[in-house]
Amino acid sequence: MLDKTLRMNLLYDFYQSLLTQKQRKYMSLYYLDDFSLGEIAEAFEVSRQAVYDNIKRTEAMLEEYEAKLMLLAKFEQRTELLTQIKEAIESNATPEEIMSMLDSLEKLD
Amino acid sequence: MLDKTLRMNLLYDFYQSLLTQKQRKYMSLYYLDDFSLGEIAEAFEVSRQAVYDNIKRTEAMLEEYEAKLMLLAKFEQRTELLTQIKEAIESNATPEEIMSMLDSLEKLD
Numbered sequence: 001m002l003d004k005t006l007r008m009n010l011l012y013d014f015y016q017s018l019l020t021q022k023q024r025k026y027m028s029l030y031y032l033d034d035f036s037l038g039e040i041a042e043a044f045e046v047s048r049q050a051v052y053d054n055i056k057r058t059e060a061m062l063e064e065y066e067a068k069l070m071l072l073a074k075f076e077q078r079t080e081l082l083t084q085i086k087e088a089i090e091s092n093a094t095p096e097e098i099m100s101m102l103d104s105l106e107k108l109d
Numbered sequence: 110m111l112d113k114t115l116r117m118n119l120l121y122d123f124y125q126s127l128l129t130q131k132q133r134k135y136m137s138l139y140y141l142d143d144f145s146l147g148e149i150a151e152a153f154e155v156s157r158q159a160v161y162d163n164i165k166r167t168e169a170m171l172e173e174y175e176a177k178l179m180l181l182a183k184f185e186q187r188t189e190l191l192t193q194i195k196e197a198i199e200s201n202a203t204p205e206e207i208m209s210m211l212d213s214l215e216k217l218d
Contacts, residue, residue: 069124069180082214086211095199109184109188
């Protein structure tokens, strides 16, 4: 499992279009720009608790979307296989071997 | 633009996990199993209009998800590029050329 902050950054990358504008603001300030809950609360003139609750709910939503769509998991599988294909080409694998790896890549979708 | 039925089948493939159980039932009977609205209405003991409204709303939801996440569009781009890479290997492209196409594939994500 990735470090929580890195994972939230990645999930946010994949699913931010499904969030409300307020959720996007809070999440990007907290996870991308490293603002504290208190700083976000002050900037939006709401309570620290309100910011905390919103971010916790958003984190749960991102994990629910990932459980359903698995965009991050599939991205990681594709990236790993692509790395293997590049290594195979660098070690002079045969065209047949490369083709077979490309077939596997296609089947990941 | 793809034929409507084919497009709905593909969008359903990508986003069915985001639909309710009832939406999935109606959509799969209508688009995958080719039932008529009347047949679905009879099977679920609801009006034909209720089935029609549900399916129309679901179609709109699928298009909204695609507008936000573009899973079908990205899938089509990846598939097209993979086909080009395979063709390049078959025409004996250099390892450098294949590598560069694989880089493009990686950047699609």
